[in-house]
Amino acid sequence: LAKTTQPISMDSYEGQEVNITCSHNNIATNDYITWYQQFPSQGPRFIIQGYKTKVTNEVASLFIPADRKSSTLSLPRVSLSDTAVYYCLVGNSGYSTLTFGKGTMLLVSP
Amino acid sequence: DVKVTQSSRYLVKRTGEKVFLECVQDMDHENMFWYRQDPGLGLRLIYFSYDVKMKEKGDIPEGYSVSREKKERFSLILESASTNQTSMYLCASSTSGTGNNSPLHFGNGTRLTVT
Numbered sequence: 359l360a361k362t363t364q365p366i367s368m369d370s371y372e373g374q375e376v377n378i379t380c381s382h383n384n385i386a387t388n389d390y391i392t393w394y395q396q397f398p399s400q401g402p403r404f405i406i407q408g409y410k411t412k413v414t415n416e417v418a419s420l421f422i423p424a425d426r427k428s429s430t431l432s433l434p435r436v437s438l439s440d441t442a443v444y445y446c447l448v449g450n451s452g453y454s455t456l457t458f459g460k461g462t463m464l465l466v467s468p
Numbered sequence: 469d470v471k472v473t474q475s476s477r478y479l480v481k482r483t484g485e486k487v488f489l490e491c492v493q494d495m496d497h498e499n500m501f502w503y504r505q506d507p508g509l510g511l512r513l514i515y516f517s518y519d520v521k522m523k524e525k526g527d528i529p530e531g532y533s534v535s536r537e538k539k540e541r542f543s544l545i546l547e548s549a550s551t552n553q554t555s556m557y558l559c560a561s562s563t564s565g566t567g568n569n570s571p572l573h574f575g576n577g578t579r580l581t582v583t
Contacts, residue, residue: 401576457527
């Protein structure tokens with residue numbers, strides 16, 4: 359089961375781009391990389407998912423190098439409401455369990 | 469939108485009580501999960517289920533059991549609650565699939581306090 363390592367916390371200011379990197383050296387061939395966002399007193403919410411290269415949606419981009427041993431979540435022009443904990447998961451919910459790490463606490467200041 | 473509903477937002481129980489946490493999802497998902505979340509420890513998987521009447525242990529199953537009699541409902545049971553089971557409990561569901569990975573959809577959690 360691939361374990362993930364990500365920074366415990368990050369600080370940013372409104373309007374900046376934030377990049378959060380996750381290491382997953384033991385990723386398996388059929389594993390996907392998924393990022394979740396969690397606000398206090400709520401369950402985690404799906405942000406973005408990818409398998410390789412780059413994925414972009416309306417809220418974030420996900421960069422995955424060719425060896426897939428790491429991934430970077432990119433949040434463009436963050437706002438105060440992006441203050442949350444961000445979790446990187448590696449796995450496939452259809453075939454194995456998903457293990458959450460401790461996440462990265464992102465604090466966005468004015 | 470997928471909706472995962474947990475029956476209680478807050479729950480206070482006494483040590484030794486039997487506690488039931490209920491979770492219902494409305495999207496016909498095959499997979500359902502129970503996690504607990506504690507400060508500094510992140511989310512830890514307790515049990516999961518791939519189908520009705522099927523269950524698998526997660527990382528921390530001790531002191532818990534589960535029941536899945538219907539596809540949409542997954543119950544977490546604390547046979548004899550203890551203070552170290554005071555935590556936020558999160559239920560999630562996902563669909564099975566081949567060639568793709570289905571994201572987890574979470575409820576908003578039940579904050580259980582055992583006194």
